[in-house]
Amino acid sequence: MIARINGTVEAVNEESALVAVGELSYEVLVPAVDIPHLQSQVGRRVAFFTLEYIEGNASFGQLSPRLIGFLRRQDKEFFERFITVKGIGPRRALRVLAAPVSEIAAAVNRKDLHYLTGLPEIGKRTAEHVIAELSGKVDEFAGPAGSSVVVQQRTDEQEQAIVAMVSLGEKRPEAENWVDRACRADKSLTESSTIMRAAYRLKAGG
Numbered sequence: 001m002i003a004r005i006n007g008t009v010e011a012v013n014e015e016s017a018l019v020a021v022g023e024l025s026y027e028v029l030v031p032a033v034d035i036p037h038l039q040s041q042v043g044r045r046v047a048f049f050t051l052e053y054i055e056g057n058a059s060f061g062q063l064s065p066r067l068i069g070f071l072r073r074q075d076k077e078f079f080e081r082f083i084t085v086k087g088i089g090p091r092r093a094l095r096v097l098a099a100p101v102s103e104i105a106a107a108v109n110r111k112d113l114h115y116l117t118g119l120p121e122i123g124k125r126t127a128e129h130v131i132a133e134l135s136g137k138v139d140e141f142a143g144p145a146g147s148s149v150v151v152q153q154r155t156d157e158q159e160q161a162i163v164a165m166v167s168l169g170e171k172r173p174e175a176e177n178w179v180d181r182a183c184r185a186d187k188s189l190t191e192s193s194t195i196m197r198a199a200y201r202l203k204a205g206g
Contacts, residue, residue: 002067006047012038014205015094017069019048028069029090031079031097032120036185036202037071049076053090068094075101078141085133087126095120098177105141108134118173158183160192161199178203 005028007021016029017038028048030038038046048069056063068090070076078101083093096119097104107115108131116127154162158179165175178199182189185202189195 001052002050004047004049005067005069006045009038009041009044009046012042015091017046019046019069026067028067029094030069030071031075031094033098033100033181034071036181046071049073051076051080055090066090072101074141078105078138081134081138082130085126085130087129092121096122098181101141105138108138109136109142111135114173118177120174120177154179155190157190157192158195161195164192164196165199175199 005019005021005026007019007026009017010020010025011018012035014035015032016027019026019028028050030048048071050067050069053066053068054063055066068079070079075097079093079097082088082097083090088096098120104116104119111131113124113127113131116122116130117124122130162172162175162179165179166172170178179195182195182198182202186198189198
């Protein structure tokens with residue numbers, strides 16, 4: 001089993017990175033939260049903590065090995081626990097992890113349905129399953145303040161971008177998620193219009 005790889009990032013798309021290790025290049029599936037950072041690391045060496053799984057349907061002989069990589073060991077450990085929740089497979093879990101693991105774990109601890117349903121592909125029922133199955137089991141990932149309420153502080157411009165996206169048909173939790181991710185990826189975003197454009201680019205995988 002491949003437990004760790006250290007190689008040069010050759011390309012990054014909306015769900016994976018192509019990593020060159022010697023004469024071989026590996027497609028490494030990664031959490032959504034790490035995509036912006038990895039896009040800035042193209043051409044540089046990056047170390048991944050990895051795990052493997054088999055994807056496909058054995059009945060049709062369509063089985064493919066997949067490699068998943070994490071920039072932090074604790075993210076890998078949280079992922080392994082997260083996919084024990086019924087209905088959350090590896091691919092879906094990687095898309096759900098669009099925020100830092102510490103924030104998600106803290107939300108689980110405080111049973112915050114609003115925060116969890118703001119993550120991609122998490123509806124109310126799934127959020128309830130996550131809380132029911134993981135509450136009290138992810139304390140070490142939430143940090144010392146994991147049990148306290150975490151309030152996302154946004155600037156007026158960020159809030160304006162969120163409101164504009166909602167007016168264009170986005171659900172507010174989804175708009176909040178994309179704006180927060182865009183602003184974490186690029187600290188120079190200060191105008192509501194540029195924030196909104198960056199959020200839509202990120203959503204589109206750009």
